[in-house]
Amino acid sequence: MTIGIxxxxxxxxxxxxxxxxxxxxxLGTNEGKFALIGHAHLEGVHDSQEQAMREGYSLxxxxxxxxxxxxxxxxxxAVHWHQxxxx
Amino acid sequence: MPVLTFSKSQLGPILEVSVWPGxxxxxxxxxxGKDVPQPSQLMMLVDxxxxxxxxxxxxxRPWNTPYVSSAWAATIAGRKPVQQYEVxxxxxxxxxxxxxxxxxxxxxxRQSPFTGMPYLGLIGRxxxxxxxxxxNGPAHHCTLAY
Numbered sequence: 001m002t003i004g005i006x007x008x009x010x011x012x013x014x015x016x017x018x019x020x021x022x023x024x025x026x027l028g029t030n031e032g033k034f035a036l037i038g039h040a041h042l043e044g045v046h047d048s049q050e051q052a053m054r055e056g057y058s059l060x061x062x063x064x065x066x067x068x069x070x071x072x073x074x075x076x077x078a079v080h081w082h083q084x085x086x087x
Numbered sequence: 088m089p090v091l092t093f094s095k096s097q098l099g100p101i102l103e104v105s106v107w108p109g110x111x112x113x114x115x116x117x118x119x120g121k122d123v124p125q126p127s128q129l130m131m132l133v134d135x136x137x138x139x140x141x142x143x144x145x146x147x148r149p150w151n152t153p154y155v156s157s158a159w160a161a162t163i164a165g166r167k168p169v170q171q172y173e174v175x176x177x178x179x180x181x182x183x184x185x186x187x188x189x190x191x192x193x194x195x196x197r198q199s200p201f202t203g204m205p206y207l208g209l210i211g212r213x214x215x216x217x218x219x220x221x222x223n224g225p226a227h228h229c230t231l232a233y
Contacts (some may be wrong), residue, residue: 012137016157016168053111053173055154064170065156077159077166 015066020078026070038065045070052079088219091180091187091231099224100133100229101206102178105222107144109173109191112152124150130206133229136198137211139171144196147172148206158195169195177212185197187233189214 011016020042026035026045034052036043039059046052049067056065068074093102105126106115117197127146139158154170173192178187191211201207218233 011156012157012170013168017159018229053155057111057115057153061151062119062153066154067156074159080166080167081159 011040011064015064018042019066019068020074023070023075023078027072027075031072032071033070035070036062036065036079037068088184088232089187091178091184091233093180093229093231094189095222095227095229096205096226097131098205100220101130102133102180102210103229104129104131104208104210106146106178106208107175108150108152109175111191112150112155112173114176116150116152121151125201129206129208131178131210132204132206133215133231134209134211135215135220139213140192140209140211141197141200142194142195142208143200144170144198147174147194149198154196156193160194160195160197169197171195176214178214178231184207186220187231218232 006053014028015037019037019042022035022042030045034046034049036046036052036056037055044055046055051074052067056067071079090228093100100203105128107126113153116123123167129142129146152172155173156171158171159166160169169199173191174194176189176192223229
């Protein structure tokens with residue numbers, strides 16, 4: 001399944017889609033850790049939210065980025081979001 | 088443990104709060120040569136049913152600080168991701184009581200989520216998890232010990 005949105009997507013939506021695309025792989029080895037995503041790309045995985053935030057600000061400054069706790073619940077939500085985007 | 092006391096309104100426990108960019112978001116603004124916005128005053132509803140705190144995005148967007156995370160929000164069309172920003176909060180009780188200052192917290196930004204209500208944000212369990220909240224219905228007041 002490809003998770004994402006069709007048409008014109010914002011940088012935020014592209015970052016979310018990039019995180020959700022990587023999530024199945026991340027859940028295998030990094031559940032509970034914190035993924036850093038920017039420019040629609042997974043930049044890395046950190047042990048703590050603080051670490052990931054520091055790295056996010058360092059790499060992206062005032063550009064947006066995502067620090068997401070790697071969790072199965074996001075994958076469940078993503079399926080509903082994907083269905084809503086398609087309808 | 089400091090205690091904030093406030094009256095229970097018809098709509099529930101509503102508190103006065105100041106909000107401005109969180110510590111690192113403010114540092115980024117300074118680093119870019121931009122002014123750090125002055126605190127905005129708003130009312131926030133204490134909502135133990137909300138996992139995280141929420142603020143109307145019209146207060147946050149003008150700061151030009153970056154989104155730093157996303158959370159899922161319920162909408163008419165189902166759940167969708169919303170932006171989260173790093174903010175600082177100062178929660179006030181009655182005059183003379185020390186404010187509860189939180190220098191860095193991730194809150195969800197929602198577009199006009201509280202139309203017609205006297206509050207522009209929700210204090211969720213991310214904040215309540217750090218406090219003891221007492222809703223005294225018969226006495227018409229609430230306390231928040233932190």
